[in-house]
Amino acid sequence: MRAKLFTSLAIGVLGLLVGLWLVRPPTTRANGDKHEEKGGHAHVPAPLEYADVHVPLSVWTDPAMITRGKEIYATRCAVCHGDQGDGKGPAGVALPLKPSDFRDKAGVAEMRDNYWFWRVSEGGQVEPFKGKGSAMPPWKSELSVEDRWAVMAYQHTYSGHNGPHVPWEHPESVAMGRDIFAMACVPCHGAAGKGDGSVGAMLAPRRAPQPRDFTSAEFKFRSTPSGQLPTTADLFRTLTEGVRSGGGPMTIGLRGHRIMPSFQHMSVEQRLEVLEYVKNLNRGFWERREVQTLAVAVPAPPVLTPERLTRGKQLYADAECLACHGARGRGDGSSAPTLKDNRDLPIAATDLTRPERFKNGARPEDVYRTLVTGLAGTPMPSYGDSLEPDQAWDLAYYVLSLSRGGRTTEAGFR
Amino acid sequence: MTIVLKPETKIVKFARPTEPGKTGFVEQQLALSDLKPGWFVSVTTKHESGNEVAEIVTVVVEKPQ
Numbered sequence: 489m490r491a492k493l494f495t496s497l498a499i500g501v502l503g504l505l506v507g508l509w510l511v512r513p514p515t516t517r518a519n520g521d522k523h524e525e526k527g528g529h530a531h532v533p534a535p536l537e538y539a540d541v542h543v544p545l546s547v548w549t550d551p552a553m554i555t556r557g558k559e560i561y562a563t564r565c566a567v568c569h570g571d572q573g574d575g576k577g578p579a580g581v582a583l584p585l586k587p588s589d590f591r592d593k594a595g596v597a598e599m600r601d602n603y604w605f606w607r608v609s610e611g612g613q614v615e616p617f618k619g620k621g622s623a624m625p626p627w628k629s630e631l632s633v634e635d636r637w638a639v640m641a642y643q644h645t646y647s648g649h650n651g652p653h654v655p656w657e658h659p660e661s662v663a664m665g666r667d668i669f670a671m672a673c674v675p676c677h678g679a680a681g682k683g684d685g686s687v688g689a690m691l692a693p694r695r696a697p698q699p700r701d702f703t704s705a706e707f708k709f710r711s712t713p714s715g716q717l718p719t720t721a722d723l724f725r726t727l728t729e730g731v732r733s734g735g736g737p738m739t740i741g742l743r744g745h746r747i748m749p750s751f752q753h754m755s756v757e758q759r760l761e762v763l764e765y766v767k768n769l770n771r772g773f774w775e776r777r778e779v780q781t782l783a784v785a786v787p788a789p790p791v792l793t794p795e796r797l798t799r800g801k802q803l804y805a806d807a808e809c810l811a812c813h814g815a816r817g818r819g820d821g822s823s824a825p826t827l828k829d830n831r832d833l834p835i836a837a838t839d840l841t842r843p844e845r846f847k848n849g850a851r852p853e854d855v856y857r858t859l860v861t862g863l864a865g866t867p868m869p870s871y872g873d874s875l876e877p878d879q880a881w882d883l884a885y886y887v888l889s890l891s892r893g894g895r896t897t898e899a900g901f902r
Numbered sequence: 903m904t905i906v907l908k909p910e911t912k913i914v915k916f917a918r919p920t921e922p923g924k925t926g927f928v929e930q931q932l933a934l935s936d937l938k939p940g941w942f943v944s945v946t947t948k949h950e951s952g953n954e955v956a957e958i959v960t961v962v963v964e965k966p967q
Contacts, residue, residue, distance in 0.1 A: 567916050567927060568962060578916045578927050579962050582946050625942045625963045 531598045531661075532616060533760035538606040539720035542774045545652040547637045548644055557642030560635055564627070565643070573646030584621035585612070590646035597649070597658040600764060601640070604653075608636045655768035665765025668758055672751065673766075677702065681769040691747055696828075696835035696866070697733060697847070699748075702769040706830065706865040709848050711783045714862045714870035717772050719783055723763050725849075728752045732845045747847075784860050787877055789852045792885050800886025803879055807871060809887075812837040817890035830865040837867075840890045850891075855884040905945055906955045907934065915961035932961070940965040 533539070547553050562571075568580035568587040575589035590596055599607075606614075608631075612622025627636060644653050655662045669681075676688035676699040683701035692698065700707065709726045710718035730750035751759060767773040790796070804810060812827060814820040817840030824837040843850035848858045859880050862870030871880065913934060916927040937943070942962040947954040 564963070571926060578929070579944070579960050582958070582960060583944050583962075623942055623944050623962050625965065630965075 531600075531603060533757055533764060534600065534602040534606040536721045536724060536760075538602050538609070539760065539763070540773075541602050541605050541633075543601040543605065543637050543640065543653070545654065545774055547641050548652040549650070550641065553634075553638045553641045554645060556635070557638035557640065560631065560639045561642050564631075565639065568623075569643075573643065583623050585617065585623070587624075590643045591648075593647050593649065594660070596644065596647035596653075598661050599653075600655065600661045601653055604640050605636060608640060654771075654774060655764070656771070662761075662765040662768045664758075665761040665763070665768075668754075668762040669765050672754075673762070676748070681766065692733075694833065696831070696833040697731070697747055698831065698833065702766050705770070705772055708863040708865060710861050710864070711786070711857055712861065713784060713872055714864065717770070717776065720760075720763055720767070723766065724759060727759050727763065729849065731847050733847055784857065784872065786853045786857055786860075787881075789856075790878070790881050796882050796885050797889055799879070800882035800884075800889075803875070803883045804886055807874070807883070809883075812867065813840050817841050817887065827867045829867070835866055840887050843888060843891045850888070852881075852884055852888060855887055856880050859883055859887075903954060905947055906950075906953045907959070908955060911956045911959060913937065913959045913961075915964070937961075938964070 534541075561569075566577055568577040568583070569575055569590065570577040570580070570587075573590035575587040577587065580587040588595070607617075607624065609626060609628040611624035611626035612618055612620075613626050617624065631639070640653075649657070651657055659666070669677075670679075673681075674685055676683075676685040676691070678684040678688070678699075681702035683699040685699060688699035697708075705715075705717065707718045707722070709731075710716065710722050712718055712722070726748070728751060730746040731748035733747035754762075810821050811823045812819070812821045814824070814837070819837040819839040821837060827835050827837055829835045838846065846854065846858075848854055848863065858868070859875065860870065860872040862868050862872075871883075875883065911934075913932040913936070914929050915932055917930050919926065919928045937959070941964050944960045944962055945956050946958040946960075947956055949955075
């Protein structure tokens, strides 16, 4: 009887997981609205190169910045957007895509700060605005980043909103991402994104890895240095490729033995929308600056040579990789049985002979990035301070050489 | 798309008034030779004999060369 009940439960959960993998979020919001179009303006997600440019919270209410922005606005923007911010400046009247009306509270509330910065920076030179006939000039070469923030802060005052222009003040700006999150992510990551969804605990019962707690500062898969939040591109990569892992029996419905499914079947726009919602769960994303320059650079992979593998083997021993991963890389080092993650859950040392299960990817550049950044919240440390780039490549190639079949470079795995 | 400019095409820009106390913008007529490469303009056209003929060219932004 209990066995039947367990089988039924297992089949039910498996069905749910397969359903999650197959989920196709709607291109419209739950309330039926498409991306709001205000006078032809589509508030589409900012592309990855702008996605991390969040305006510091203090800018929106800083009187000095608002005054600075007012001067810029009067000389650069008002001719189209109007002295009253209503989009009715004399040069804007005949434009096919009407200038934004900053007095439109609902329209302004839907504009995320990175979208706004992208628009000011690139103007109408990029799609989808170019195709709509936007005459908005790009200001990135004439206005500094601070000048662009200042003019945004001044434009924001027309909306009548007092306080920083952030998603937790304007939940409607992440409404589409919230809807997708509810459909695709809540079962594992939980309604509040704390990694406590009902299905998540069954993926690897009483063992790591568990679903990410998006409200914490610890993210495993990053291109940023140890202890920092990931870039949006990092999150996008994880969302697109999923997370490979042996996992428990409940994960067999996820092809390739992923502990997190790949969401590459979602459109890029939908993935970016859900990531904007995910970031909104952690205000740390608004407290950092210079994100792009903080990301660890991954140099182009060098040519693999026997000498490089020899050096890598020595580094493998010197860096004590074998304590956890074992001499042959099978995850059977002397410390392996005692490893725990930051939730005090037992965690397995990765079997380096199975690169198809490397959680952070198995291309040479993925292994290099993992070595340099570490995996936050796990015993895998960052070697960013102890290895020179060339040494990191030596070690990355040696790690990949441990795999069955001797796959090392070009083939890789994802 | 090629837009044909004719002598009767009106070329305008909007500038701040120079008179003290005045606000808003005043329309200024420009000659064709005043237009510089790289400026952002909007053009109102009419279809004429298979061509798009400019009626009004409005300077949106004078970009430095």
